[in-house]
Amino acid sequence: MFSLALKIGDLSMIVAGALIARSLAYSDTAPPSHLDDLFGLLALLAFHLLGVRRSRHSGGAVRSTSRALFAWLAAQLAVALVSSKYPHADLRGHWIVFWTGLTAALMLMLRFVLYAVLHALRNRGYGRTPVAIVGRAEQGRELAARLASKRGAAFSLELILDTALERDTLVAQVPAVRQLEPFAQLVRAHRVNELWIIDARDDAASVEQVVDMFRDDFVNIRIVPALDGRALPEPAIVDCLGMPVLNVVAAPERGLRVLPKAVFDRLFALCALIGLAPLMTAIALAVKWSSPGPVFFRQSRKGMNGEVFSIYKFRTMYQGADRPGKVTQASRNDTRITRIGRFLRSTSLDELPQFINVLKGEMSVVGPRPHAVEHDEYYKHLVAHYMYRYRIKPGITGWAQVNGYRGETERVEKMAARVMFDIHYIQHWTLGFDLKIIGMTLVHGFAGSNAY
Template sequence: MIKQNQAYLNRLHIFIDAVCIYLSAFLSHKIRFEWGKDSWISKLFFFVGKYELGFSYYQKTVIITIIILLLLYTFFGLYTPKRYQRGSREIVNLLKANLAGLGIGSVAIVLTKLQNFPRSLLLLFFSVNFIIGVLSRFTIRKVLNSTRESGRNLKHVVLVGFSTSAAAYIDRIKANPHWGLYIHGIFDDTISDNFEYRGIKKIGLLNELEDYLSQTPLDEVAITLNLDEYEKLEKLVAICEKSGVHTKFVPDYYNFISTNPYTEDLDGLPVINIRNVPLTNVVNRIAKRTIDIIGSACALIILAVPMLIIALLVKRSSPGPVFFAQERVGLGNKPFKMYKFRSMGVQDPKKEATQWTRPNDPRVTPFGKFIRHTSLDELPQFYNVLRGDMSLVGPRPERPLFVEKFKEEIPRYMIKHQVRPGITGWAQVNGFRGDTSIRGRIEHDLYYIENWTLSLDFKILFLTVFKGFINKNAY
């Protein structure tokens, strides 16, 4: 059923992409040689020279380009099923494919010394092709989602076993009708015959599964056994594979395993790593540290004068030092001194280490309240980044006393110490700053740790600049 539909859709999608690429080439030729003359377009793409060749001259090049781009689209996963794939991920892969094509085209022009092929035409073509590609994929996604929501092109599924993972699986399917998944029911030995969860009912015992699969055409079986029944897993997998139906395993320990665990081949033995931390990779660490050094050094130079003015105003606001150094827990659970501009009167270190700042806290000076609210008190932390105690982006560090408290109360809290703490982070740009939910903050920190990329760091820095400085939860 669904496999045949997917094959037809893939062929149709490839055909649509080929048409879009051809259309992009035609439009680029029109813009470059006809519509773009003496216009802002000619200035934008640096059109120079005079070419009077018609579109037919470029036909062979266009055909070769279509073949190369379709291969690149395949390589970058643009023809994988779109049920669960995010639209943003598809756009990123489309951009990668077009950039790769632009690189290949540029090299080919230089090596083959193609005549009558202006570089501006190549740049214009890939720009137009990316835009048309985005529009076509957006349209295809909308049509498919609408089709599935109306009850067509459905994937038929049964669940084997009922557990917390089964409930979570059903919840997500119900929340995303555009996935087009229809659950026929549940096979389980532990629930009652009249059991029902969100409209999904029990349809049999585990020993009835084999007969059901032989008589009912399905697209997928999701094994969602309770941990206590895992001794039945091998037999159930054998039954599913014997029937030829595609089988998925949804583990009942999803609440503590990462969303993207990776496996290692230990001489034929698959080993699942509970958590994937991209920053354990040496290349990733070097790239991030390089950005930290360059970024913090530039920030300290650019902000030298504003920081000097803030320092003078802090000194005038109340007696005491300009800077405030507080012990925080960083990478590898190691303590370090984190620096801020002092925003309070001088405190007893023992009392200060055990107290949260509260609304209308009398310890905060008037100028201190301003720099806390605008996050200007955090500027000295660029020095921490330059030293290597912190990163520009990462989970915010906490005081040792509260680390000891939270690690006992909040599952997976200590995972945040597998990376350097940051001046800003994914939790902060999503509103978890100051007196906000610790659990919500940790969930965002874990997402960042498991899904780190340089592009995510730049996105967080961008969001920090435009919405992260003013802290409404700072007292």
């Protein structure tokens, strides 16, 4: 969240600097041309592209600020060189010089204020991420001392698991336990969402046990090779308190990187709801005519990070077909399904109201398909990494669906294959990948042999 505020703040300062510099440079001359507007947009784009390259390793305040200023100066230098070949280069050059200096000063002021506020909040115990570690008690003591020496640290040590302890104890005022099961209970009770496994080379089996214990929890699991700052090769390494940390299980990176997806989802959903309004009205009338009951069917599903929401569908079954607390997958020749419902299910037209969920921000156009909460409780014990699907927003269509895994999953092997495709999508997501899946969905249609 803080890095997102920095990026938004930087872009805001760039725009403010451009407007102030423009009024200074063009005060006694003709107003700026559309060509100047174009170079302004080019500067924003260049800064954003340079910023993307530095976004994964923001570092501390000094490093982050120096990289932002370097990216800004490099972007402006490139724009100045290109603009010098076009008419009115002298006047535009004055504008670019004013813009560069003003924006650099504004960015410094902004970052000084933001980091000061963040430091003050963390000194008072706010905004810190609780961390639990798996390692030797001596390592926990060293980490606790390091955190205590950094009053503005982003993390606070809450728990330690050391299987070599003779009994549960306190290490630097931090509870230390020796068994995994009580440790897991404490992690959940303290709402700890960061788990660091320190120097796991001597006991690889313990890593598997820890990952398996928390496979249904939304806990970021990371490996810390050591506390002496040794460097490790890419990828999947982030910096925490000057330590190289290797992600094992962690939510995908958020922030500006996924902003295009969020904007695309809302625009696509809005256009779809407007364009499909006549069709959806006709379907609503047909559903109402087919059998007594509401037009829409609402069911609890899990969204990103396990947050439960109500998914919208056109009703395809007779009212009261499902018993409360129990959800049975639809199968071939299912007597609970109405005649119009069978057609809607086979063509996936019953899914169209989910564009409302997308518009509300609960779903995405493309992503892992959400399952009924009861199914999640069943499959999470049978399929490895099943709950990792909910690290991102669920989608109306997905990589698994366009590869044939749609509809009923009567065998665990089918669900395991669907999860494999979903994880592949999460790990390789790009906006281009989303467009490819949408294109495959439109080309191949929504129908499937397993959709009953």
